[in-house]
Amino acid sequence: MLPTSADGRRSPSSGSGHAVGRRAVLRGALLGVGALSVAPLLSACGSNGSSTSTGDASGTVTFGSNAAVPEPKGAYETLFAAAAKATGITVKPNWVDHNTFQQNISTYLQGNPDDVFNWFAGERMQYFAAQGLLSNVDEVWGSIGANYTPAMQAQSKGADGHYYLVPFDYYPWAVFYSKSLWKSKGYEAPTSWDQYIALARKMKSDGIIPIAFTDKDGWPAMGTFDYLNMRMNGFDFHINLMRKGDSWNTPQVKAVFDQWAQLLPYYSPGFLGLTWQEGAQQILNQQAGMMVIGLDQIGTIFTGDKADDLGFFAFPEINPAYRQDAVEAPIDGFMVSRSPKNKGGAFKLLEYLGTAKAQQLWLGSNPADIATANGVDTSKYTAPQTAAAQLITGAKNLSQFMDRDTRPDFADPVMLPAIQSFLNRPGDITSILSNVDKQAKSIWSAAG
Incomplete structure (x- = not known):
């Protein structure tokens, strides 16, 4: 039997010293x-x-x-x-x-x-x-x-x-925050993209990291891509992209990354070298204002008397045709x-x-x-659990997360480094998507 580790539930692989996927091996x-x-x-x-x-x-x-x-x-x-x-x-x-x-x-x-x-x-x-x-x-x-x-x-x-x-x-991915921090600052949950950017700008002027974004492990950024794609292109487009492997090198997907680039100035400094636990601690310690993550992760950081201080809102609307209909809810x-x-x-x-x-x-x-x-007796749920159940049951569509909705030989080997390349060099997205498209076609073609 393999010796166990004291790492976090989704910690980086030990001894790597650099960003690796959850399934590098x-x-x-x-x-x-x-x-x-x-x-x-x-x-x-x-x-x-x-x-x-x-x-x-x-x-x-x-x-x-x-x-x-x-x-x-x-x-x-x-x-x-x-x-x-x-x-x-x-x-x-x-x-x-x-x-x-x-x-x-x-x-x-x-x-x-x-x-x-x-x-x-x-x-x-x-x-x-x-x-x-x-x-x-x-x-x-x-x-x-x-x-x-x-x-x-x-x-x-x-x-x-x-x-x-x-x-x-199961649990939702959403935009999480500290209720007490928001109350002290008078922040209100945005529902639209413009409101989201305006709030990030206000947090930055208040001396707070607007968005605790961390991607040393590679996989956390996938959740942001999923939400951007579902909000901009719709759930059906997103699932077909995950399941069929086509349409990667298209204006619709490029637009997702162009939209994403608007958030980069508001992310945690050095985010490619930070684990999700470090990002969650930035929220807990009120150093950062928001974080796109799963309750399954950040809920293990907000515990005890801090549990009910954890609040969240649905990822904001971008395209009115798709509103906030889809929720990422891994089972x-x-x-x-x-x-x-x-x-x-x-x-x-x-x-x-x-x-x-x-x-x-x-x-x-x-x-x-x-x-x-x-x-299940939901009256025994914590405040975050109750809100999570309401978010999920009210969703029109549920996704499972990129590395669960697509093939394992595509998610980490192809998309994980591609997204990290974009985060490092957003100006190279055209060549990055061209490469992703070629690899996707090869993988799905070989699979028959």
């Missing part, structure tokens, strides 16, 4: 069977002789987790203890830091994975389902289906129509590996995790997300 692993020759950095914990029978819903279930840090690790430990009482199943976690888990997931799944593991909805789930690296969990959904909305059910299926994911939590959940040692136990565990009771228990220790199952 995955770039090579995604080449296919050849990845099996690489010594896997993730390995399953032993299952202590658990049965391989699909009917044995007992014993020990091994669990590959990307939550090695204190929170949400502590919330999972509480959850697993409750699962043992409710189901008689002992959960044996394999704790791995978030980035390492992401970077090596392909090799992990092709090797000796745990019975159950954390993963995501969207293209990320469908990609591995199509490779035959997952067990379908239709049997589980026969028990938990009524707990989920049709939209959540749809997000849990592969392209073949089978279920592969049990959703557990996290659980999947079962292709050949689990204890399939019956794995399915029974997922049946428990797919209930409002289990999700309520977990969120009580980890208030940075909201539950996916129906029936």
Whole structure:
């Protein structure tokens, strides 16, 4: 089992010293069977002789987790203890830091994975389902289906129509801020782009960093691109761009980056060398006024008596035709590996995790997300959780985040460095998009 790390939930890879993607190692692993020759950095914990029978819903279930840090690790430990009482199943976690888990997931799944593991909805789930690296969990959904909305059910299926994911939590990306700072300064949430820029200008004149933007890890900037593209070109255009790989070298996409360039003067100094945690601390310490990030991240920084000081607003409208209809709301959940040692136990565990009771228990220790199952007592939510639920349920369309809505061999290997190149040299966007377009066409053509 790989030693765990004390890094943040989405920390930079250790020892790199420069910006790398969450799946830098995955770039090579995604080449296919050849990845099996690489010594896997993730390995399953032993299952202590658990049965391989699909009917044995007992014993020990091994669990590959990307939550090695204190929170949400502590919330999972509480959850697993409750699962043992409710189901008689002992959960044996394999704790791995978030980035390492992401970077090596392909090799992990092709090797000796745990019975159950954390993963995501969207293209990320469908990609591995199509490779035959997952067990379908239709049997589980026969028990938990009524707990989920049709939209959540749809997000849990592969392209073949089978279920592969049990959703557990999700959260919105928005523009976050400190309520107490805004109250002291008299700031009001903008709804339009002009208001957003005017507010950033006012914050700068007040001696505050207007936008805590940090992109050492590469992935945080993807959220800003997603919102700009959905606000300017619409949800359908954005999803087609992510799923089909065409139309990158077009006036519509170039306009997104030109719009983005207007924000660069208002970003944190040295942002390409800062982690998201450092940006969130700028908001917490009231050094910065706003930050485009997920509740799942910044909610782990605003804790205790600071939890209800965290406020947010929807990314502002740019094109009136699309208003603020789309919300970025990544869904996290659980999947079962292709050949689990204890399939019956794995399915029974997922049946428990797919209930409002289990999700309520977990969120009580980890208030940075909201539950996916129906029936959770939302009166127990923190103020940010309540506002997050309202934002998501009021959305016309939900995206999953760039590196979940598109192919893994395109998101980090192509788009991550392309966006960082733009942030370094915004004047080069024409040549950058030309290169992205060529790589996209090559990747999708090879995939058939």
